[in-house]
Amino acid sequence: MKHLGLAALLVVGIGLLVSQASAAAPRLTLPEESFDFGIVPQNSKVSHVFWLKSTGDDTLKIVTVSPG
């Protein structure tokens, strides 16, 4: 009976670990999604910094950034 209890505890423990491992996921949060430059002269290079925040519980990898 004691062994059965220990086995059950082990199963529950492993289950918890597996569920935690599968829950770990990367997550990208964009504090600012849009920026309006307003009036811009022709033949100018304008620039703005967008911050990318990693808010998940796994490492976030930027795979590609494609121009719009």
Added chain:
Amino acid sequence: MIFDSKNYNGKVTKRPRITTNEGPPDKYVQIVVDITQRPDSTYPIVIKPYKLDLTQFGEKVRSEIKFTIANVSDKDLEATVVSMPSELMDLTLPKMIKAGKTAEGMVKLTKQGVDSKFEKTITIQLNDDKASRFTIPVKRDIRVPGQDTTKVVPTPVNAGGH
């Protein structure tokens, strides 16, 4: 993000896509620009020069440039900074530009700015009814014969001009 306005005219929206290991859906950032051939009196203010060039020729350090903001509207206006690379420069703006008057602003490079080559921008916003925004390009290059000791300030993604 960099956008090259080239010979575009009018309002342009760009939405670069960011793909990560988070999986779908991809995420986007968006920029909106209203490109004009030459800012003129159809806008509430006229900035001169409308592009600031701090290119330095030779050893003599060129670290500041003045510009004027003419208020061509019939209301007093206040301008505030929306975005600027403060690690490279400081910006002085007039507190208020009275209707029909012209005031002076100044860009002064920081130590890092003096030591760098860059093409960046300052975006300001007015307190008019439309909350009009204006973006002023600021460029710095250093041309000293036989020397190339400056840093080029990197910018990560080029989203424009095609």
